[in-house]
Amino acid sequence: MQKIEENEIFVDCPVASVQKIVRGKWSMVILSFLRNQTLRFGELSRKMPMVTQANLTKELRMLESHGLIHREVYPQVPPKVEYSLTEMGSKFIPVLDALEKFAYTYELEN
Amino acid sequence: MQKIEENEIFVDCPVASVQKIVRGKWSMVILSFLRNQTLRFGELSRKMPMVTQANLTKELRMLESHGLIHREVYPQVPPKVEYSLTEMGSKFIPVLDALEKFAYTYELEN
Secondary structure: OOOOOHHHOOOOOHHHHHHHHOOOOOHHHHHHHOOOOOEEHHHHHHHOOOOOHHHHHHHHHHHHHOOOEEEEEEOOOOOEEEEEEOHHHHOOHHHHHHHHHHHHHHHHOO | OOOOOHHHOOOOOHHHHHHHHOOOOOHHHHHHHOOOOOEEHHHHHHHOOOOOHHHHHHHHHHHHHOOOEEEEEEOOOOOEEEEEEOHHHHOOHHHHHHHHHHHHHHHHOO
C-alpha cells in the first residue's frame, strides 16, 4: 500500500491523513457503490453518468493504490475487470454509514 | 442554505449528495478543527500551513454556503472574524469520529 508522505500529516489531525486517501472527487461515492457488491468498470460508470471514464479510471487507481479497493482482471476476451472493497476498504464502511445518516438529515433540512 | 442541484444527486446514492458538500480538498480537516472550538482565520491558517490563505478562504465560504459553519465578524479595528460549527455542522461530527477511527486503523496497517 502507498505510504502517506510524513509532511502531509498534520500532527494533531488524524482526519487530514485519511482525507488525502478519499480526496478524490468521487472516491466516497465509488466506495459506497462497492460497499456490498463487486462491480465491473462499466457498471460503475453507468452509476456515475457525469463522471468521465478517464476520471473514473484515475480515481479507481488511486483507491487501489491506497489499498481500499481490489481490481481483479479475468484473462478472457474481451477482458473482464471487477472491483471490490479490500478488507481495509470494508473498514471504511462505518464512515459511509455516518455520511449517509448525515445526508438524510441534511436533505430533510434543505 | 445553498440547494443542491437535483441532477447532481444519484438516485440510489445519498453519499453523493453529501460528497458535494464536503468535496473541498480540506473541508473535513476544517470541520475537524472546528469540532469543539471556535477559531479565528489566522488560527485555522496556522493549523494548515500547506493551505494557501486564498484556498482556505474559498473552502470556508463553501462550508458556510452549505450551512455547516458560521462566520462571526466583530465590528472592531482590526476586524475579528471567528468560525464555528453550526447546528448542522455539529451533526457532521459522527462522520469525523468514524473517519478518525479509520485513520488510526489505516495508519497501524501502513
